[in-house]
Amino acid sequence: MAIPDSHTRHLFFTGKGGVGKTSLSCATGLALAETGKQVLIVSTDPASNLDEVLGVTLGQTPTPIPGAPGLFALNIDPEAAAHDYRERMVAPYRGLLPAAAILSMEEQFSGACTMEIAAFDEFSKLLGDPAATTQFEHVIFDTAPTGHTLRLLTLPSAWSEFIDSSTGGASCLGPLAGLEKQQALYAATVAQLADPARTTVVLVSRPETAALREAERTRAELADLGVSHLHLALNGVLAVAETDDTIAGAMMRRGAEALAAMPAGLAALPTTVTPLLPLGTLGLDALRQMANPALIQAPGDEPDSDCILPGKLSGLVEELAQAGRGVILTMGKGGVGKTTLAAAIAVALARRGHPVRLSTTDPAAHVAEAIGESVANLTVSRIDPAAEVAAYRAEVLAKAAANLDPNGRAMLEEDLRSPCTEEIAVFRAFARAVDGGQDAFVVLDTAPTGHTILLLDAAEAYHREVSRTQGDMPEAVRQLLPRLRDPAFTRVLVVALPEATPVHEAERLQADLRRAGIEPFGWVINQSLLASGTRHPLLRQRGVSEAPFIRQVADQLSQRCALVPWLSEPPVGSDGLDQLMQ
Amino acid sequence: MKKLEIFDPAMCCSTGVCGVEVDPVLVQCNADLLWLAEQGVTVNRYNLSQQPQAFAANPAVLKELEAGMERLPLTLIDGQIVATGAYLSRDQLIEKLDLIPSAPPASANPFRVQTNSGCCKPGSGCC
Numbered sequence: 271m272a273i274p275d276s277h278t279r280h281l282f283f284t285g286k287g288g289v290g291k292t293s294l295s296c297a298t299g300l301a302l303a304e305t306g307k308q309v310l311i312v313s314t315d316p317a318s319n320l321d322e323v324l325g326v327t328l329g330q331t332p333t334p335i336p337g338a339p340g341l342f343a344l345n346i347d348p349e350a351a352a353h354d355y356r357e358r359m360v361a362p363y364r365g366l367l368p369a370a371a372i373l374s375m376e377e378q379f380s381g382a383c384t385m386e387i388a389a390f391d392e393f394s395k396l397l398g399d400p401a402a403t404t405q406f407e408h409v410i411f412d413t414a415p416t417g418h419t420l421r422l423l424t425l426p427s428a429w430s431e432f433i434d435s436s437t438g439g440a441s442c443l444g445p446l447a448g449l450e451k452q453q454a455l456y457a458a459t460v461a462q463l464a465d466p467a468r469t470t471v472v473l474v475s476r477p478e479t480a481a482l483r484e485a486e487r488t489r490a491e492l493a494d495l496g497v498s499h500l501h502l503a504l505n506g507v508l509a510v511a512e513t514d515d516t517i518a519g520a521m522m523r524r525g526a527e528a529l530a531a532m533p534a535g536l537a538a539l540p541t542t543v544t545p546l547l548p549l550g551t552l553g554l555d556a557l558r559q560m561a562n563p564a565l566i567q568a569p570g571d572e573p574d575s576d577c578i579l580p581g582k583l584s585g586l587v588e589e590l591a592q593a594g595r596g597v598i599l600t601m602g603k604g605g606v607g608k609t610t611l612a613a614a615i616a617v618a619l620a621r622r623g624h625p626v627r628l629s630t631t632d633p634a635a636h637v638a639e640a641i642g643e644s645v646a647n648l649t650v651s652r653i654d655p656a657a658e659v660a661a662y663r664a665e666v667l668a669k670a671a672a673n674l675d676p677n678g679r680a681m682l683e684e685d686l687r688s689p690c691t692e693e694i695a696v697f698r699a700f701a702r703a704v705d706g707g708q709d710a711f712v713v714l715d716t717a718p719t720g721h722t723i724l725l726l727d728a729a730e731a732y733h734r735e736v737s738r739t740q741g742d743m744p745e746a747v748r749q750l751l752p753r754l755r756d757p758a759f760t761r762v763l764v765v766a767l768p769e770a771t772p773v774h775e776a777e778r779l780q781a782d783l784r785r786a787g788i789e790p791f792g793w794v795i796n797q798s799l800l801a802s803g804t805r806h807p808l809l810r811q812r813g814v815s816e817a818p819f820i821r822q823v824a825d826q827l828s829q830r831c832a833l834v835p836w837l838s839e840p841p842v843g844s845d846g847l848d849q850l851m852q
Numbered sequence: 853m854k855k856l857e858i859f860d861p862a863m864c865c866s867t868g869v870c871g872v873e874v875d876p877v878l879v880q881c882n883a884d885l886l887w888l889a890e891q892g893v894t895v896n897r898y899n900l901s902q903q904p905q906a907f908a909a910n911p912a913v914l915k916e917l918e919a920g921m922e923r924l925p926l927t928l929i930d931g932q933i934v935a936t937g938a939y940l941s942r943d944q945l946i947e948k949l950d951l952i953p954s955a956p957p958a959s960a961n962p963f964r965v966q967t968n969s970g971c972c973k974p975g976s977g978c979c
Contacts, residue, residue, distance in 0.1 A: 359901075366908040370921045371900060374862040378901035670879045677890070678883025 272544045273298045273561045274501045276470040280397065280462065281410045283503075285474035286484040288605025288772065290505040293551035294474055294544065295412040296323050296343075297560040302408050303341035310406040311343040314393050314413055319771045320345055325553050330392075332406075337554050342406070346392045355379070355388035398458035466499035473536070474503045477525035481605070486533040502539040504529070508546045510808065517804035520838035548811040550770055569807040577817035579801055579833050580824045583611075584851040586792055586832040587618045590711075590761060594624065597707035597753065600715050600794070601783075602765035603775045607796040610841050611765055611834070612715035613641060614850040620648035625710040629653060629703045631696065645844050653699045655692050662686075662695035698746075704753055705746035707760070754788055761791035766823065768795050768816035768833075777827055793828035795820055801835035854949050855894040858885070858939075859913055859926040862901035877939060884942040893949060900924070 273294060274281070281298065283291040292313070299311045310332055313320040321328050324335050324343055330350065332342035356379040364372055396402050396409065403409050463469050471492060475485040489500060508521050545563050549556060559565045590598060598615060600608040609630055616628035624647060631653040641650055663686045671679045706712045753759050762783060766776035780790055799813035800820065824831050834850050841847050858881075889895045898906040907913050912933055916923040927935040927945075934940070934948050945951075 360904075363904045363908060367904060367914070368918045371862075371904075371907070371917050374921060375901045375904060378862040670876050673880065674883045675887065677886055678879075681882060681886060682879055 272542060272563050273301060274472050274503055274542050276501060278468055278470045279408055280469040282413055282471045283474055284413050284471060284488055286481045286604055288603055289474045289476050289481055291474050292320055292323050292412045293560060294503055294505055295410050297557040299341055299410045300338055300554060300557045301561045303338050307407045308340050308405060309408045310403060311410045311412060312396060314346045320412060322771060323552055351388035351392045355391060394459040397462050464496040470499050470501055471497055472501045472503050474505055476506050477504055477528050479528045482528055482532055486536050489535050500539050502536055502541040504541060505544045506546045507543050513806055515804055515806035516838050517802045517836060518806035518809055524840060548808050549815055552770055569811040575800060575814045575817045577820060580831045583832040583834050587615055591619055591622050595707060595710055597704050597760040598713045599762045600765050601762055601779060603772060606765045606767050606772055608715040608765050611794055612713045614847040616648055616713040617645055617844050617847045618851055619711050620645050623647060626713060627706050627710055628713045630715045631700060641844055653696060655696050658695035658699045659692050701746045701750045704750055757789060762788060764790045764793045765796055768798050768819045773819045773822060792830040793823050794832050794834060795823055796834045797836045798833050799836050801833050853892045855930050856888060857928040858897045859907060859924060860899045861924040863899060881939040884945060888945060891951060
């Protein structure tokens, strides 16, 4: 089997964005359904593409998949779930409380926290309440990206610890008010996850160092939560006979090196290997191939693509350099290479003699590592959530605790351990980094899509608040949204890979940005096999299939775009990064 | 011993630590209430977004709400409204509750707070 062969009732797929969680969970679900089982696939990912993979429009109740008897799927839409949750909290008081009071309650239940809690609530109903899925023999969760998933899973235990240890009573537990009643359900959910007889968690990874490192982090964090029935699914492994093709050789070598250096904790897990497919993974036929590589037909001798390729990244950098300063944001889903591109652009601008500050909010990023050696005019920093939180706590205590008695101070310290504090601390760091764009270039690789949108959303909310109160707000925060919206100050580069799902996801990201009043400057299509010059049959077939997506980006989606080839040498160090410009 | 009740505006939490800036008024207020509870005063605190039933069940509070959201926060002692639109200082609470002062007095100025300007701003990424 090229897919996890597990017989537990629940299966979870988790991993870094873009590793193929949705495809693998669908392939696994389809294979189980084809042995006569009743199977439900559930997505809790706000950026889910379950619809695309299965080729059917899904809703919040199980929908049968045409052509696959026994297979059902549903999408948990966090926004709709948040709306329902808000209604549950507010509706009983309509008519009892004045309209203005109802309005202010509704506002309070409109934030990101509510959305997260609501999504978890829906998820728990499926997992913690057996009656909800009684007709299915297997329930497969195509979970959200790793960090998000873990937060969903750990919040209840973190919060119940927080309640227990809180000394002051009335404390910063926020929307927990509506959550406390469900403690039993959440406890049942976590118990289900930790029960090896009932649940398997599949860590999905590509044969790449960063993805494997992320999988290892997840493994360790799950182990801390008592979840130990794990499986490793290596997806997209290129394994062909001897080849004299530079690209194919490099891809195999890099994959093999990454796997050889795999952390010991991962190497000890039961593992399946899914080969790199010549075509994408949309539709039932592709999913069947994923599970049974024997079905894959050898690539034919297809003609070369006559696709006109977009220009190089160096052309885009030339345009960016003209402003002489400002903020450059690389945005896109996890795994598309935002960090590498941000680093390459920063190095290229610095080499032109511009002062450049490169900063990352991606916790999985190793930007300093990517630069390798120091480059003149370039400074690199990381928005490290742990460090930001510590600094923020110290600042708050210094400012607010001066007049407090020991008990008051103890309570404040306790409150600063709440889950919100990190969000605030990171947000402030982001605003500060953007502020630096007044007199230099600031290049930021933002965290995955959902988080990015939250930051922008937060900026908007703060902006409104600030406009009204003109209170004691840092100037950097006050200026944030106007700066992000100013095309002369901020240039957003949308990053995508030349495949169906990444392009569609980037298209959604662009729509979100436009709703927030931000027009992307351009797009970068990364890791193109078509542009790589490979002659290997399988990779060539994948390359040819990129053409429609490249043209869609160039002709319809972007004002300007650049194409970056798949590189045979990994883009590490400043010389490695220079390759991206060529 | 007297009973003290605070009816807060809708906010994520009542401690003041989770905004872009910490709200020192809320931090101080929280510490004052904790101190009062230690002196034996019964302290109950209600947040409009989390305990709306307490607002709906109290006719005097409802009447204030109908007059406008800026009437919040409300301070009640033994069911009587003693302050609207601002938190009382520790000294003022001591006086209204007929306690003997024993702690160093905090600032005497009641600060105005705006409805919704408390702890977590809507959409702040916090709640």
